[in-house]
Amino acid sequence: MVISAATILGRSISRRVVASTLVCAAPLALVSSVSLAQQAPPLKIGVILPLSGNFTPAGEDALTGLRIYFDQINNEVAGRKIQLIVEDEQGRPDVALTKARKLVEGDKVQILTGFVSSAVALAVNDYAREKKIPMVVSADGGANELTTPGPLSNPYLVRTSQNGRTPSAAAAEFVFKQGWRKVAAITSDYAGGFDTIGGFAQAFCKLGGSITQEQYPPLTTNDYGPYVTNIKRDADAVVTFLPGANGLKFANQFIELGVKDKMPLMDIFGQIAYEPYLTQLGANGVGIYSVLHYTPMIKTPENERFVKEYVARAKRLPSDNGPDAWVGAKAIAEAAKAVGGKVEDTEKFLAAFKALKFDSPKGPIAFDKFGQVIHSMYIRKVEKVGNDYVNTPIQTFNNVDQFWPFSLEEFESYKYRYVDLKGSMTDCKKVLEKK
Amino acid sequence: MRRYSLVILLAIAIFAALPYVLPTYYLSLTTKILIFVLFAMSLDLLIGYTGLASLGHAAFFGFGGYVVGLLVVRGQVSEWIALPAGVALATALGALFAVLALRARGSYFLMITLALAQVVWGIAFGWRTLTGGDDGLPGVKRPTFIVSLADENSFYYFVLLMVGLSALALVAIVRSPFGHALRGIRESETRMLALGFNVWRHQFAAFVISAAFAGLAGCLFVYNTRFVSPDVLHVVRSAEVLIMVILGGVGTLLGPAIGAAVIILLEDFVSSLTQRWLLILGIVYVVTTLFAPRGLVGLYRDYFSRNRKR
Numbered sequence: 009m010v011i012s013a014a015t016i017l018g019r020s021i022s023r024r025v026v027a028s029t030l031v032c033a034a035p036l037a038l039v040s041s042v043s044l045a046q047q048a049p050p051l052k053i054g055v056i057l058p059l060s061g062n063f064t065p066a067g068e069d070a071l072t073g074l075r076i077y078f079d080q081i082n083n084e085v086a087g088r089k090i091q092l093i094v095e096d097e098q099g100r101p102d103v104a105l106t107k108a109r110k111l112v113e114g115d116k117v118q119i120l121t122g123f124v125s126s127a128v129a130l131a132v133n134d135y136a137r138e139k140k141i142p143m144v145v146s147a148d149g150g151a152n153e154l155t156t157p158g159p160l161s162n163p164y165l166v167r168t169s170q171n172g173r174t175p176s177a178a179a180a181e182f183v184f185k186q187g188w189r190k191v192a193a194i195t196s197d198y199a200g201g202f203d204t205i206g207g208f209a210q211a212f213c214k215l216g217g218s219i220t221q222e223q224y225p226p227l228t229t230n231d232y233g234p235y236v237t238n239i240k241r242d243a244d245a246v247v248t249f250l251p252g253a254n255g256l257k258f259a260n261q262f263i264e265l266g267v268k269d270k271m272p273l274m275d276i277f278g279q280i281a282y283e284p285y286l287t288q289l290g291a292n293g294v295g296i297y298s299v300l301h302y303t304p305m306i307k308t309p310e311n312e313r314f315v316k317e318y319v320a321r322a323k324r325l326p327s328d329n330g331p332d333a334w335v336g337a338k339a340i341a342e343a344a345k346a347v348g349g350k351v352e353d354t355e356k357f358l359a360a361f362k363a364l365k366f367d368s369p370k371g372p373i374a375f376d377k378f379g380q381v382i383h384s385m386y387i388r389k390v391e392k393v394g395n396d397y398v399n400t401p402i403q404t405f406n407n408v409d410q411f412w413p414f415s416l417e418e419f420e421s422y423k424y425r426y427v428d429l430k431g432s433m434t435d436c437k438k439v440l441e442k443k
Numbered sequence: 444m445r446r447y448s449l450v451i452l453l454a455i456a457i458f459a460a461l462p463y464v465l466p467t468y469y470l471s472l473t474t475k476i477l478i479f480v481l482f483a484m485s486l487d488l489l490i491g492y493t494g495l496a497s498l499g500h501a502a503f504f505g506f507g508g509y510v511v512g513l514l515v516v517r518g519q520v521s522e523w524i525a526l527p528a529g530v531a532l533a534t535a536l537g538a539l540f541a542v543l544a545l546r547a548r549g550s551y552f553l554m555i556t557l558a559l560a561q562v563v564w565g566i567a568f569g570w571r572t573l574t575g576g577d578d579g580l581p582g583v584k585r586p587t588f589i590v591s592l593a594d595e596n597s598f599y600y601f602v603l604l605m606v607g608l609s610a611l612a613l614v615a616i617v618r619s620p621f622g623h624a625l626r627g628i629r630e631s632e633t634r635m636l637a638l639g640f641n642v643w644r645h646q647f648a649a650f651v652i653s654a655a656f657a658g659l660a661g662c663l664f665v666y667n668t669r670f671v672s673p674d675v676l677h678v679v680r681s682a683e684v685l686i687m688v689i690l691g692g693v694g695t696l697l698g699p700a701i702g703a704a705v706i707i708l709l710e711d712f713v714s715s716l717t718q719r720w721l722l723i724l725g726i727v728y729v730v731t732t733l734f735a736p737r738g739l740v741g742l743y744r745d746y747f748s749r750n751r752k753r
Contacts, residue, residue, distance in 0.1 A: 059718050096714050101579060101672045102664075106475060106711065113468035130581045131670045151578060160581060197569070199576040427571050 050089040051344060051351060054111030056104055056132065057122040057147065059096040062252075066124045066329050067096075070147035072322050073330035074121070076314065077337035085341045086349030093117060099124070101131035108132045112141055118351045121336055123149035124329070126172075126199070130160065137162040140354055142361075145169060146336025147329045152203065155380035155410055157420075164354065166361050166379035168339055169332035170301045171410045172200065173207030173426070178385035178405050179247065179276045179299045180211035181413065188244035188272065190220045193433060194235060194258070195249040197224040204249040204276055205433060206426025211413065213436035219247075222433045225254075232258040236265050245272045248280065255279035256288065263292045272297060278399065281390050283325040286397040289390075293397055296390045301408075302328040302370040303388045303399040314369035331369040335381070339364055339373075372406070380410040458603055462596045471667075472711060474599045476704045477606045478663045483687040483699035484613055485656035490685075491694030492617055493649040494629030495545075498553045498681050499560030500657055502540065505676030506563055507533035507658030512580045512671035513573065522586030526662050533658020534651055536563075541650035545643060557678065564676040579672025583665055592666075602663055609656055613696060616652065625649055629694075690731055692738025701739055 055074065057067035071094065083090040093115050097104035111117045112135075120136055121144040123129040129149035136143040145154065145167040152172050153160040183191060193208070195201035201224065209219050221240045225232065236258070239246060246267075250258050259280045262268050275281050278298040286293055304315050304325045314334060318326040339361055344351050346360035362375045371384035385408045388399035405412075411419040423441045432438045462470055486500045510529040514520040520528075544555045567574045574580065585593045592598045616622050624645055627635045632642050665671045674680065683706070691702025709727065714720040735742035 060721055093715075094718075096718060096720070100674050101670060102668050102674060103710075105668050105670065106472065109468050109471050110711070110715065113466065113471070127577055127579050127672045127674070130578055131668065131672070134581055134669055199571055199578050202571065427576075430571075 048088045048349065050091040051085065051349070052091045052093060052115060052117040052119075053340065054108070054115065054117035054120045055092055055094045055122045056097050056107055056111070056120060056128070057094065058099040058124050058128075059094075061099040063099045063124045063148075066148055066327070067122075068322070069327050069329035070122060070124065070333035072318060073326065073333035074146070074337045076317050076321065076330075077334045077341070081341055085344045088344070088349045090341075097125075097128055099128070101125075101127045104128040105131050105135060108135055112139055118142070119144060119340060121146050121340065122333075123147055125149060126151040129154060133160060133162050133165065136164055140164055142166070142351070142354055142358055144336050144340060144361075146333045148332075150200075152410070152426075155376075155378040157378070157416075161378065163379075164358065166339070166358065166375065168336040168373075168381045170328070170383075171380060172203040173210075174408050174410060174412055175276050175299045175301065175385060176204050176207030176249075177211040177412055178387065178408065179274050180208050180215060180217070181405065182297070182299065182387045182403060183245055183247065183274055184212065184215040184217050186245070186272070189217045190243050191217065191245045191247045191274075192221040192223070192239045192243040193219050193247045194223045194225065194239075196227045196229075196251060196254055198227055199427065200251065201249055202430050203426045205247070206429045206439075208247060208276065209429060209433040209436075209439045210422065210426070213439045214414075218436050219433045222431070224430070225250075225258075227251075227254065229254065230257065232261045233265065236261050236267055239267060239271070241270075243271065245274055247274045247276065249276045251277070251279050255282060256285045259285070259289060259293070259296070263289070268292070268295075274299070278303075278328075278388065281388065281399055283327065283399070286390060286399070290397065291392070293390045294392055298388050298390075298399065299385060300328055300388065301383050301385055302326075302331050303386050303401050305388075305398050305400050306369065306371065306386070308367070308369070308371070310367050311369040326369075328370070335368045335370065335373055338366065338368065342366065371404070374407075376409050378410070382407055382409045384408060455607075458607075459600075462599055467595055470595050470599055472707070474595070474602050474667055475664075476707050477599075477602050478660050478667060479684070479687065479703040479707060480700040481606045481609050481663070482657055482660035482684050483691070483703040484610060484696055485653045485660060486684050487688050487693065487696060487699040488613060488617070488625075488649060488656070489653040490688055491696075491699075492622060492625045492629060493646055495646065495650070496549075496553055496685075497544075497556040498678070498685065499540070499556030499558075500653075500684055501676050501678070501680035502556075502560035502563045503533045503537055503654040503657035504661035504664070504680065504684075505567070505671075505673075506536050507661035508665035508671050508675045509567060509574065509580075511662045511665050512583050515583050516580045517573070522588065526586065526666075529662040530655060530658045533661065534655040537651045537654020537658070538647075540654070541647045545646055545650065557681070560676065560681060561678065564673055564678070567673040567676050574673075577673055579670055579674075581670050583669045583671060585666055585669065598667070602667070605659065605663060609659060610696070610700075613656065617696065621645070621648070686728065690728070690738055692740030692742075695738070695740045698738050698740035705739065 057070055059067050078090055095107040097107055119142045123145045124147045126149050129145055143165045150170055150172040155167055193205050195205045220243050223235050225235050273296050275298040278300040281296050281298040318330055342364050343357055343361035347356045351357045365374045374382040385405040386401040387403040389402045391400045421442050423443045482504055489495050489497055507529040510532045511525050514525040540559050547555050592601050628642055628645055636642050687702040687706050688699040692698025713723050
């Protein structure tokens with residue numbers, strides 16, 4: 009205990025104290041090292057999350073998850089107090105950049121974490137790379153480019169949340185296994201939509217299936233009736249990615265017009281089967297499939313403890329941002345412990361971070377060499393348990409890395425980026441064209 | 444006049460000394476403030492001096508920024524071309540919008556400018572292969588104009604120079620006969636018509652000049668953040684700069700500058716202190732409208748003229 013505390017404190021122990029530790033009896037040394045432990049400079053963590061504007065629920069989820077872990081370890085790691093400085097980025101990239109500058113240059117934080125919107129993560133990415141500040145993306149910010157080799161890759165960035173394409177790949181595996189070979193895709197007309205459906209198309213074409221129809225309603229669509237009636241009836245299933253309230257609007261009309269009884273629905277990222285919506289959908293929602301790297305119904309001690317604590321704090325079930333931020337917090341703490349509290353040695357800290365392996369509410373966690381988390385993907389089905397409607401996991405893909413089911417080499421050999429595929433997702437030849 | 448030149452010299456000395464006094468974060472915040480000072484002043488030329496309230500000024504700000512971002516990131520074009528091109532194209536967009544918007548007045552003008560700005564925003568948001576959509580375009584490098592402006596200090600001086608020169612130009616414009624004619628138009632279009640002024644041409648010129656300075660501010664903004672996303676074109680951005688102008692004092696040039704500084708500083712400090720910062724900002728706006736309807740500069744002038752009377 010004494011030895012470990014002394015090594016952790018490292019250089020901050022003055023020569024006099026070292027001498028006295030050697031001379032004095034063990035209990036005295038323990039007392040002196042404990043009092044020194046409190047004097048060690050705090051570990052300052054800058055948290056950049058949207059706490060006002062459109063992304064507020066995701067930001068609050070992440071903040072709750074982060075706090076649950078740090079409170080669990082009494083906001084202290086390796087003899088250093090953890091000091092969280094929370095900044096609201098309003099979902100706006102330039103505000104986030106100003107806040108990042110304030111945190112790094114004004115408050116002198118050692119680590120930046122949070123990041124819900126991809127645009128915000130991309131805006132801060134350049135700055136963090138330049139300042140060599142570890143950037144732990146631990147909420148929705150899922151831009152694939154952040155952790156793949158290319159002009160945006162940042163050696164100081166690690167991510168404990170999903171990247172954009174893996175849930176799609178898992179959805180493709182599941183859909184194909186069910187024997188559904190032809191699917192109709194509907195996704196919102198924006199960046200995230202093309203990435204998600206593009207990821208699905210790539211994995212699905214590789215398996216031998218095909219998208220027979222693609223529809224792109226704008227993010228501001230209120231009436232999904234025309235899109236629902238337009239769905240080709242010869243498709244075996246409908247695949248959607250409709251973020252935010254769009255999911256619920258679509259689902260209501262999908263159910264009302266009776267299409268749900270005829271065709272299975274696969275909801276990538278669980279935007280329709282989002283826990284707060286399940287009560288609204290009620291019995292009509294039963295049977296909707298979705299895929300995500302988390303569901304509150306995972307039956308592990310880690311998750312049951314987490315869900316209990318989360319419900320006590322937030323009075324609702326956690327979404328994926330809660331556990332993602334929890335993993336981010338735990339990984340920061342564990343990596344800090346591994347380097348004896350010296351997070352200022354950025355290279356060592358990040359190396360320790362990427363070497364971590366532990367169990368979390370969302371399953372076993374590891375990291376790849378690019379700093380992207382390797383975790384599990386859950387196929388979930390809406391079911392009624394007691395009086396509640398929940399997402400029961402029906403299939404789990406373990407050890408899903410960011411290129412899964414491809415290797416990095418194969419992933420990079422494809423010619424088209426997902427965004428270029430809008431309008432030609434139905435053409436598997438183009439989707440799978442190599443460089 | 445001597446008093447003014449003394450104040451100006453003092454201001455120059457203070458601004459020039461800031462990099463030696465301020466910590467780097469506050470210096471970068473000052474750079475951001477200066478850029479918004481220029482943006483707010485450009486809008487004030489339109490609102491305060493010409494009497495045309497626009498709710499789409501972010502279109503020129505963001506368009507200038509996007510031109511720089513696209514030329515630098517996608518085109519690898521030299522900054523000697525990118526920056527002038529940004530300003531020039533924003534000016535051209537201003538001319539186009541002026542032709543369309545100047546057919547209407549009052550709230551209809553407000554709605555047309557808003558609608559046109561939304562079109563530009565929609566294009567930036569939707570044309571993903573070119574603009575990167577809502578993920579934006581990262582990786583805009585700071586320019587090198589003879590010396591490298593990559594570090595905060597030299598970039599600050601560059602922005603200071605640009606904003607200073609623009610401010611001088613704006614002051615010269617509003618004091619010129621042209622500026623007086625604009626004020627005449629603001630007060631009464633029909634009377635100016637009767638006096639033989641070509642009202643439309645004056646308004647057109649004011650609109651285009653205003654767009655040019657907004658475009659310059661946008662280019663500087665993108666160089667500052669080294670990143671451009673549809674957020675620079677968003678209607679919230681237009682509203683924000685409108686609030687800066689109104690809070691500081693419409694029709695004074697100094698007012699919008701102060702308004703920009705106050706709002707950015709308030710946002711920065713208050714949002715770090717509490718999560719309920721929007722509430723506090725809201726209260727500040729309400730209090731200003733109630734007790735200083737002519738803005739902070741108006742409040743100051745009222746106070747002084749009252750004291751003088753005593």
